[in-house]
Amino acid sequence: GENVEQHPSTLSVQEGDSAVIKCTYSDSASNYFPWYKQELGKRPQLIIDIRSNVGEKKDQRIAVTLNKTAKHFSLHITETQPEDSAVYFCAASNAGGTSYGKLTFGQGTILTVHP
Amino acid sequence: SAVISQKPSRDICQRGTSLTIQCQVDSQVTMMFWYRQQPGQSLTLIATANQGSEATYESGFVIDKFPISRPNLTFSTLTVSNMSPEDSSIYLCSVRSRGSGYEQYFGPGTRLTVT
Numbered sequence: 001g002e003n004v005e006q007h008p009s010t011l012s013v014q015e016g017d018s019a020v021i022k023c024t025y026s027d028s029a030s031n032y033f034p035w036y037k038q039e040l041g042k043r044p045q046l047i048i049d050i051r052s053n054v055g056e057k058k059d060q061r062i063a064v065t066l067n068k069t070a071k072h073f074s075l076h077i078t079e080t081q082p083e084d085s086a087v088y089f090c091a092a093s094n095a096g097g098t099s100y101g102k103l104t105f106g107q108g109t110i111l112t113v114h115p
Numbered sequence: 116s117a118v119i120s121q122k123p124s125r126d127i128c129q130r131g132t133s134l135t136i137q138c139q140v141d142s143q144v145t146m147m148f149w150y151r152q153q154p155g156q157s158l159t160l161i162a163t164a165n166q167g168s169e170a171t172y173e174s175g176f177v178i179d180k181f182p183i184s185r186p187n188l189t190f191s192t193l194t195v196s197n198m199s200p201e202d203s204s205i206y207l208c209s210v211r212s213r214g215s216g217y218e219q220y221f222g223p224g225t226r227l228t229v230t
Binding site: 042 | 145146148156157158159160163173174207209211217218219220221222223224
């Protein structure tokens with residue numbers, strides 16, 4: 001089955017700096033890669049996603065890049081703000097396959113943005 | 116995105132008892148999933164709840180311990196049976212909407228403590 005590795009486990013930055021979180025996946029059939037943000041005591045919230053037919057996607061201060069050959073994808077947050085502090089999870093799935101889009105998650109990254 | 120609710124939001128149960136968690140969506144969805152999030156950990160898929168048929172369980176999870184029902188396209192239940200303290204976790208349902216979108220959204224979760 002799919003295996004997703006996520007690094008780093010913790011990331012501390014100053015407000016205004018950029019943050020990058022990286023994930024690798026093992027199953028070449030995976031074609032959908034979402035990122036979730038989970039604040040303390042809250043549900044995971046989908047913040048951005050990318051499909052395998054796209055190399056990069058951007059939404060305001062966040063962007064995701066995908067390298068299918070190397071089987072890795074990354075989340076980039078620019079101009080970080082204290083409210084970006086949360087746990088971030090990457091995930092991978094074969095959205096159109098017989099697994100019906102079940103998600104395999106990385107281990108999570110605790111991002112702390114210091115004012 | 117669909118509005119997802121879960122009941123109960125939290126519970127404290129004694130070992131050996133069972134708890135049924137409900138997940139309700141405000142619109143018809145194709146796929147419903149149940150995840151477990153142990154304290155400070157990532158999300159692990161328990162099973163895919165199939166409408167009108169038996170759920171599909173992931174490795175390490177069995178129907179006798181986690182029976183699942185999905186009687187229609189907007190509702191599912193997960194039962195945690197014969198509970199032990201190791202079952203203390205947050206249990207989340209997620210849904211994938213109808214149509215071509217791959218996005219999955221999570222319910223607010225049920226925080227279960229087993230004493």
